[in-house]
């Protein structure tokens with residue numbers, strides 16, 4: 001029997017903001033978003049990425065975001081890196097940023113990513129999946145040698161925007177390789193947001209033939225409106241870590257038409273009065289009302305309404 005504690009990985013500042021068109025969101029706003037999320041009880045937040053600014057212009061200021069945010073003890077501020085260059089840049093930032101010796105480092109975690117299809121990996125990383133795994137293995141090793149935790153992602157676990165239906169066996173193989181190179185957890189991404197709850201269950205069943213479900217996380221985009229249902233399906237299958245994005249922000253630049261992640265406030269709402277407790281530091285959890293307010297705050301800064309259904313419902317009351 002598994003625990004009823006659910007962990008949230010808040011990916012809004014990275015997955016949420018990476019796809020914003022138009023002008024680059026100012027560093028101070030990104031840092032304030034991260035600080036507000038942590039105040040609302042979030043303990044795992046993806047703060048940004050060290051990727052090529054030619055590929056993803058919105059993430060260009062991540063080094064400054066890391067320096068400007070408050071670094072709260074016990075909070076993991078993960079940084080997504082696509083290659084060794086991204087990790088090297090992060091490590092030099094960590095060694096050059098002068099902080100009092102007692103204070104926690106700016107970050108203690110990276111995320112690395114690949115996909116279940118070659119077509120998607122080519123679009124996202126400009127190489128095949130097996131090439132990406134060979135490139136990521138030394139990245140993981142160097143990160144671990146430098147006392148960073150490493151989290152892995154497999155994208156397009158249900159459907160690929162370029163090649164359609166995905167073979168869940170391939171998801172299992174890729175996830176296994178990421179764990180073998182030292183990832184403490186692998187997050188399974190329905191990048192397109194096309195999955196249904198029964199497909200999610202079938203996919204997790206296949207992946208967990210080889211991998212303890214405690215090492216898996218669910219990462220669901222909400223394009224077809226099934227993301228909350230998919231979270232419940234993942235919990236039913238034994239997964240206890242869910243990636244979500246405040247205000248339902250986001251999308252992947254290389255997945256045309258895909259919308260944001262499941263909204264964090266929608267997940268919190270759906271798990272009220274349930275056997276589950278969401279872990280966090282605001283009275284032992286993450287504060288639903290604060291998250292809904294943050295969803296509105298950041299959406300309004302981006303010039304639109306919150307797309308979280310719960311955020312909208314709470315505001316209309």
Ligand code: HMG
Pocket residue numbers: 015018049050051052053054055056080082083085086087089113124125126153154155156188189190191219251252253
């Ligand atoms: P490439 O063009 O093959 O690489 O791209 P390159 O080595 O030829 O480098 C191209 C240029 O980028 C060079 O600059 C490099 O110096 C520079 P130039 O000489 O042209 O001036 N460069 C870098 N700059 C900063 N940081 C770096 C870096 N590396 C190279 N780390 C590359 C290969 C991996 C760089 C590129 O494909 C890339 O950056 N990809 C990242 C794409 C990305 O960020 N996607 C979104 C995140 S993944 C996601 O959203 C899915 C997820 O949410 C889960 C899900 O939903 O499924 C995680």
Ligand code: MG
Pocket residue numbers: 015189191219251252
């Ligand atoms: Mg994503």
